[in-house]
Amino acid sequence: MVASGCGGTGRELSAYAGPEGLDGLDFVTRSITLDARSGARGPRVAEVPGGLVSAVGLPNPGLEHFLATELPWLVRAGVRVVVSIAGATMGEYADLAGRLGRAPGVVGLEVNVGAPDETSDGLYEVREPYHAASVVAAVRREFASDRPVLAKLRPDVSRVVEGARACHEAGATAVVVGNAVPAALPDGRPGGLSGPALAPIALRCVAAVSRALPAVPVIGCGGVHDVDSARAYLAAGATSVQVGTAMLHDPTTVARLRASLDQPPHQEDA
Amino acid sequence: MADAPARGPVHVDGEVVATKKVGGYRHLTLAAPGVPERFRPGTFVSVSVAGHVTRRALWVHKVRASSAFGPTLDVVVESRGSGTAWLSAQPVGTRVAVTGPLGRPFALPKQAVSCLLIGEGYAAAPLFPLAERLRERGCAVSLVVSAPDEARLLSALEARRSARSVTVLTADGSVGQRGQVADHAEDLVRRSGADVVYAAGPADVLRSAAVAAERTGAWSQVAVEVPTPCGTGLCHGCPLPVVGEDGVDRVVRACTEGPVVRGDRVRWDAL
Numbered sequence: 001m002v003a004s005g006c007g008g009t010g011r012e013l014s015a016y017a018g019p020e021g022l023d024g025l026d027f028v029t030r031s032i033t034l035d036a037r038s039g040a041r042g043p044r045v046a047e048v049p050g051g052l053v054s055a056v057g058l059p060n061p062g063l064e065h066f067l068a069t070e071l072p073w074l075v076r077a078g079v080r081v082v083v084s085i086a087g088a089t090m091g092e093y094a095d096l097a098g099r100l101g102r103a104p105g106v107v108g109l110e111v112n113v114g115a116p117d118e119t120s121d122g123l124y125e126v127r128e129p130y131h132a133a134s135v136v137a138a139v140r141r142e143f144a145s146d147r148p149v150l151a152k153l154r155p156d157v158s159r160v161v162e163g164a165r166a167c168h169e170a171g172a173t174a175v176v177v178g179n180a181v182p183a184a185l186p187d188g189r190p191g192g193l194s195g196p197a198l199a200p201i202a203l204r205c206v207a208a209v210s211r212a213l214p215a216v217p218v219i220g221c222g223g224v225h226d227v228d229s230a231r232a233y234l235a236a237g238a239t240s241v242q243v244g245t246a247m248l249h250d251p252t253t254v255a256r257l258r259a260s261l262d263q264p265p266h267q268e269d270a
Numbered sequence: 271m272a273d274a275p276a277r278g279p280v281h282v283d284g285e286v287v288a289t290k291k292v293g294g295y296r297h298l299t300l301a302a303p304g305v306p307e308r309f310r311p312g313t314f315v316s317v318s319v320a321g322h323v324t325r326r327a328l329w330v331h332k333v334r335a336s337s338a339f340g341p342t343l344d345v346v347v348e349s350r351g352s353g354t355a356w357l358s359a360q361p362v363g364t365r366v367a368v369t370g371p372l373g374r375p376f377a378l379p380k381q382a383v384s385c386l387l388i389g390e391g392y393a394a395a396p397l398f399p400l401a402e403r404l405r406e407r408g409c410a411v412s413l414v415v416s417a418p419d420e421a422r423l424l425s426a427l428e429a430r431r432s433a434r435s436v437t438v439l440t441a442d443g444s445v446g447q448r449g450q451v452a453d454h455a456e457d458l459v460r461r462s463g464a465d466v467v468y469a470a471g472p473a474d475v476l477r478s479a480a481v482a483a484e485r486t487g488a489w490s491q492v493a494v495e496v497p498t499p500c501g502t503g504l505c506h507g508c509p510l511p512v513v514g515e516d517g518v519d520r521v522v523r524a525c526t527e528g529p530v531v532r533g534d535r536v537r538w539d540a541l
């Protein structure tokens with residue numbers, strides 16, 4: 001599954017999708033907001049050992065434009081589109097969920113309640129699990145009930161089990177653990193750290209949630225870049241993984257992982 | 271060959287097949303099957319660097335459809351940060367992942383008009399294949415190659431075949447005329463009688479070329495460089511502030527909606 005914000009508009013991936021093309025690809029959009037956002041000023045990304053720090057600022061064309069142009073293209077290409085949503089208020093989340101619920105072709109929603117810096121991005125403050133859960137509940141109410149709602153959580157081991165439990169009880173079908181962790185760009189602006197350096201942190205959180213809440217499906221996210229790093233999440237209890245930063249390094253990563261993870265391990269070792 | 275030329279980028283496991291120090295730069299020839307065939311002047315490649323997550327964007331200086339190594343492309347590397355230093359040091363045989371061609375190329379005029387091409391430093395690289403394409407279309411091409419000093423001046427020798435005139439400008443006067451593009455842009459555009467101005471280089475060069483074009487009533491196409499983490503359009507990390515066709519201010523991805531855009535569309539003060 002392509003992680004939010006690391007697959008462009010989705011269209012760019014067609015050059016790197018392999019023989020199957022985009023058909024059947026699980027793709028999470030960059031977080032879509034009600035109104036268009038131009039994003040943060042540059043430089044938006046800094047390279048650090050083992051990953052990168054980014055402060056992109058959720059650039060997106062807004063819901064209206066997304067529904068009119070990007071979504072229909074992706075649906076026609078056979079992409080399984082999970083729309084990531086972010087809002088400044090509870091009402092915005094509900095509005096986004098309601099309108100996306102009526103849009104044809106949306107496979108599910110991912111509620112971004114784990115952004116590294118919601119306040120600097122002007123998002124609704126969801127630091128407390130209780131707040132995250134109330135956002136999830138509002139989204140679940142508005143979004144047609146047979147389709148999944150994923151809650152994407154920050155990989156903070158001290159709060160993640162509580163957050164996962166609260167979001168699941170509020171109606172989340174599964175939880176995504178995690179997101180980039182709060183960090184700083186070299187000039188001091190707030191950003192999020194992602195990539196291989198994040199993997200052991202997110203892995204710890206995935207293991208904690210899987211152990212404490214065996215009934216909650218967990219999707220691992222953080223630093224996945226090859227078969228081994230993906231399998232580590234699956235071994236820790238995740239049902240699937242998302243790939244973010246690795247796509248920026250090698251845009252064929254998801255296509256390659258899709259092909260290898262579909263094979264049983266012994267065949268691939270042969 | 272198929273009727274329709276292949277479009278869009280490819281991601282290939284490439285290889286350094288030649289490396290040569292020329293002045294202050296390193297010229298690398300890369301075997302990257304699929305990229306040269308799709309190349310159009312102004313597009314770029316994104317290459318991987320050992321041990322680094324983000325990639326390095328490079329202009330394409332030359333392509334060969336076939337050679338002993340298959341299709342190859344030449345890039346000109348200026349060693350500055352860690353990634354360009356690594357690239358400059360690689361011997362023949364090093365494997366490098368290459369993605370390309372990426373981005374929007376220079377738009378070519380439909381008629382045989384008069385064109386002025388202005389390039390500074392390594393960024394003059396894409397103007398050489400552009401000059402060839404323009405000449406094939408019957409355009410009169412004038413080329414300006416500039417640099418801070420002689421070591422960073424791309425050789426214009428080969429371009430003399432495609433260009434009617436070649437002007438060399440160095441800031442320190444070590445070769446050619448002394449000066450900077452910004453000081454001479456309007457004069458150069460007027461003297462060339464250009465209908466279209468193409469520019470590649472740092473922002474101040476592009477801006478002065480775009481402004482000079484506007485003053486003289488010419489069109490301009492500028493190849494913009496902003497820090498580019500992936501080059502493929504996936505990360506939205508290379509913001510380019512522009513004015514849209516509808517007159518609305520936007521921020522687009524330099525790697526995908528650029529790197530070549532109309533000079534009068536860039537919001538230089540916001541860059």
Ligand SMILES: Cc1cc2nc3c(=O)[nH]c(=O)nc-3n(C[C@H](O)[C@H](O)[C@H](O)COP(=O)(O)OP(=O)(O)OC[C@H]3O[C@@H](n4cnc5c(N)ncnc54)[C@H](O)[C@@H]3O)c2cc1C
Pocket residue numbers: 047314324325326327328329330345346347348349350351352353354355392393395494495496497498499500529
């Ligand atoms: C479209 C385009 C074409 C380019 N063509 C050439 C070329 O032909 N020859 C050449 O020598 N250089 C070229 N560059 C610049 C080259 O990509 C940067 O110098 C390089 O990315 C900086 O990497 P570094 O390893 O030197 O520095 P580092 O400090 O190690 O770079 C760290 C990170 O910052 C990003 N970054 C920092 N500065 C720049 C910059 N000015 N441009 C792009 N990314 C930056 C890099 O992508 C990298 O992720 C081009 C840049 C662009 C955008």
Ligand SMILES: Cc1cc2nc3c(=O)[nH]c(=O)nc-3n(C[C@H](O)[C@H](O)[C@H](O)COP(=O)(O)O)c2cc1C
Pocket residue numbers: 003004005006029030031054056058084112152178179180193194195196198221222223224242243244245246505506507
């Ligand atoms: C450039 C960039 C943009 C991102 N944009 C979003 C976003 O819009 N919404 C979101 O929920 N997460 C976003 N993320 C976080 C990723 O989806 C992912 O959760 C995180 O980077 C950790 O996974 P990784 O190590 O595989 O990248 C972004 C990450 C990066 C690097």
